[in-house]
Amino acid sequence: MxxxxxxxxxxxxxxxxxxxxxxxxxxxxxxxxxxxxxxxxxxxxxxxxxxxxxxNIGGIGELLSNLAGFAYPCYLSLRALKTSGSKDDTRLLTYWVVFASLNIIEFWSGAILYWVPAYFLFKTLFLIYLASPATNGAEVVFTVFIKPFADKLVTEGIQGPADSLMDKVQDKME
Structure with missing residues (x-):
């Protein structure tokens, strides 16, 4: 080239x-x-x-990184709510599951991750990769890392551990 x-x-x-x-x-x-x-x-x-x-002066990097991971996917989700098809819904639900999982992992390992140089820059670029319809990164991460655990918790048509726990919580609420 x-x-x-x-x-x-x-x-x-x-x-x-x-x-x-x-x-x-x-x-x-x-x-x-x-x-x-x-x-x-x-x-x-x-x-x-x-x-x-x-x-990341004054913690602005963390805020801007989370904004990058939230704003554009939120806009796409709002647009998807107005469409009749479910293809974009599934792609965006997959993104939000991955995004939430990453936030939970980040919460528990935050003290270590914040010492990584340029952590928020890498996180931002990764969130853009996940959210981009061109890369379909959320689907890749979901399939490789989250789906094996999710399949053990949530089973189609069969009461799994998560379902029985939710049923117990709902019974107590009533």
């Missing part, structure tokens, strides 16, 4: 950003004031976001 093809791919990505952000008025203002393409503002904001996560 030579430099010209790399440059063409980068320019294509910038052009794609310009086309996909035509409806953002703030980017129109950026373009008119700076005479730079709107893609520069988008890439600059993304780089600044990742830099703030990497630096």
């Amino acid at each position: 030579d430099f010209n093809s790399i440059q063409a791919q980068i320019q294509g990505a910038f052009n794609s950003i310009d086309l996909n952000t035509q409806n953002f008025k703030s980017l129109d203002a950026f373009e008119s004031k700076t005479r730079l393409p709107r893609s520069y503002a988008v890439v600059g904001a993304g780089a600044t976001y990742l830099l703030l996560i990497f630096l």
